[in-house]
Amino acid sequence: MKSYITMGSLELIQTLSGHSGRVWNVCWHPKGTYLASCGEDAIIRIWKETNSDWITTMLLTQGHTRTIREIAWSPCGNYIASASFDATTSIWDGRSGVFECNATLEGHEYEVKSVSWSSNGQLLATCSRDKTVWIWEAKDNEYECASIINAHTHDVKKIRWHPNKDILASASYDNTVKIYEEYLLDSDWTCSHTLASHQSTVWSLSFDKTGERIVTVSEDKTVKIWQEYKAGNTIGISVTNNESVWKCVCTLSGYHTRAIYDVDWCKITGLIVTACGDNMIRIFKEDSDSHMHEPSFSMVCSMNNAHTQDVNSVQWNPTIAGQLASASDDGLVKIWLYNEQNA
């Protein structure tokens, strides 16, 4: 253990109960003022801090007939998209102050596993157990399918847009991560890169704030960091056709004892948080002497029994540094604050 690592602690702010059955996902409003959660009970709960107490301010019901696997707040904060095992994605419009389901996106053959808005809110991506990734264009509350991509060979688990470009990444049961871009020549979406290194299902991924690095987590109990090398890079990584390449530059193994279900790379602090099937939440920080091409990360916090069952989802608050939310099979949502200790 290096001596200059500053360990931190995770302080439980509040436990939020209300869902019946497992909670699959939590998502912060872009301003960090609201939190949405969803799960097995097919209900979306919206939580707000009122007099330093987190309470349910809205319940979104009757949008889905089966489990809601994931929710995503649009970058403007006016809409919520929800991905369900009922094979549909619903769009909830909250501009009036009350959320109403005003569109249902159909087309996937089986369960929709994940949904994500592009940084400008004009594109929406969904993925499913039917192995496909769909890209939807959002215009005046109308959603049109722009592309159906068949690149994975199995169940697609997670989909995430680049923090500021129209570049998409997906993680799959086929153990790979794929990157998609739109080719201007024929304006068609194509898989441009396949990131292969994990030995089992890749459950989740997250871009860093630059979008040039991705962190991935897997059933194989490891965390991997991937770096993009653009054409003409100075360290001599060869690229063909002027396209960039993605390389796995770091693997964190030996920390997690079961499958890792979620990961989030904080855009403010650069901290990485993981949600694990061993009921724990862990936080990783890049070392001060870390090298870009061979980065090193240290675990700065591990919370034993963060929940009493599998942790399914973790997400950093986008505006309050160190605040994060987690969701678990134990039916609870928890709000935490990471404090760096000044020893």
Next chain:
Amino acid sequence: MTMMENLENINPKLYKKVEDRQITAAEKDEDIVDAFDEREVFDIIRNINDPEHPLTLEELHVVEENLIKVNDAENTIDVKFTPTIPHCSMATIIGLTIRVQLLRALPPRFKVSVQITPGTHASEESLNKQLADKERVAAALENSHIVEVINQCVSDIKY
């Protein structure tokens, strides 16, 4: 999932059932905490019915006490099961049924793993991966037809 019209394994080998568990005085005493052991987990799953034979998983040697590992302190239970034939198409539904039965009977603190006995099925690796994927298991358990088949397998189980 459709039931086979013709039995896949027409003449399965039959095995003798184990004797009933003898309940000790300590186990009857509510004040003594007794940890879950292999025999207890075996008793929960031994009388599951085979999806295609009027026989239990115990009688077909699909489940055996010595293929169960329990660590009560660490909340883990690992069950290995042996399909009656190496190409058994019922293996997924049998594994799922064992999983459901354990989920329903055990406290939620347990992490349950259900896998094929190594070397006993042609698609062992992909079946194990499916059975370990809790998201796919959760989705399967929302499918009314699959749940119906599972409930038939676990109906009239006597403890």
